[in-house]
Amino acid sequence: MKCAYETKRSSLYRRNVLDLIELFGGRAQKAHLICNVDMSRIEVRRAELAASGHHITVTSFLLKAISIAQESHPISRTLRLPLGRTVTFNDVVAGFTVERFIDGEPFVFFGEIDKPCEKTLIEIADELRKYSDLSIDKAAALNRQKRFAEWPTILRQIILHIGIWFPSFRLLCNSATFGLSSLGAMGVKTVIGPSVCTSVFGVGAVELAPVVRDGQIVIRSIMSLSLNYDQDVMDGAQAxxxxxxxxNLLETCPEVEF
Structure with missing residues (x-):
């Protein structure tokens, strides 16, 4: 008689993501906020940059805007530690999901960009492009995660559990102060990203939609943006x-900032 199901071990290179979600995300008291963002000015700015030979993705604008906002909200880069302690990371580090293939199978890695708030959109776009163009062995963050996933399970678990108590060990595994997960290119309208740090954003598709501006119904490029945050660190008003x-930074797209 044929068995009604099939079991197998989780893939080696999914271990980092699963462990971070389970150990760090599992401790978070998750709550969610969702809003719609008028991306019309961003689309105009992208067209201007494209005309000058620079093809900048929406992700670059998102990383820039969120990192600038996070500088002004240190609570959003604060992490809860055991025994009622917290740690606030001084430097803003953007984290984002990167899909790569190993032996024909897709796997999710975490890319990182240090201090995107201090970089130009072109610099951010160049760093994003490296994550998609470079081989895993030549992309430092991806290579580190790949090698860490290949460690014996007991050693990885020891490092990750120590990271719950000591921030310096956590930074060895994941130094992002906020995360960004986007499935908008696949037509997904709303994304709730997994909680691997206190602030994780989910990005949906940019779609034309009717909105009211100055009492008139107009068509604008609208994108859904969600924030998954840890209520043990931030309350709803702070988030x-x-x-x-x-x-506001995305909708106004101020020249002085971007």
């Missing part, structure tokens, strides 16, 4: 102000 500042 809302952080999200609002990021959205």
């Amino acid at each position: 809302a102000r952080f999200l609002q500042d990021a959205c």
Whole structure:
């Protein structure tokens, strides 16, 4: 008689993602905020940059805007530690998901960009492009994660459990102060990203939609943006102000910042 199911071990290179979600995300008291962002000015700015030979993705604008907002909201880069302690990371580090193939199978890695708030959009776009163009062995962050996943399970678990108590060990595994997960290119309208740090953003598709502006119904490029945050660190009002500042930067696209 044929068995009704099939079992197998989780893939080696999924271990990092699964461990981070289970050990760090599992401790978080997760809550979510979702808003719609008018991306019309971003689309105009992208067209201007494209005309000058620079093809900048929406992700670059998102990383820039969120990192600028996070500088003003240190609570959003604060992590809960055991015994009622917290740690606030001084430097903003953007984390984002990167899909790569190993032996024909797709796997998710975490890319990182240090201090995107201090970089130009072109510099951010160049770093993003390296994550997609370079081989895993030549992309330092991806190579580190690949090698860490190949460690014996007991050693990886020891490092990760120590990281719960001591921030310096956590930084060895994941130094991102905020995360970004985007499935908009696949037509997904709303994304709730997994909680691997206190602030994780989910990005949906940019779509044309009717909105009211100055009493008139107009068509705008609208994108859904969600914030998955740890309520043990941030309360709802703090998270809302952080999200609002990021959205305002995206909607106004100020030249002085971008």
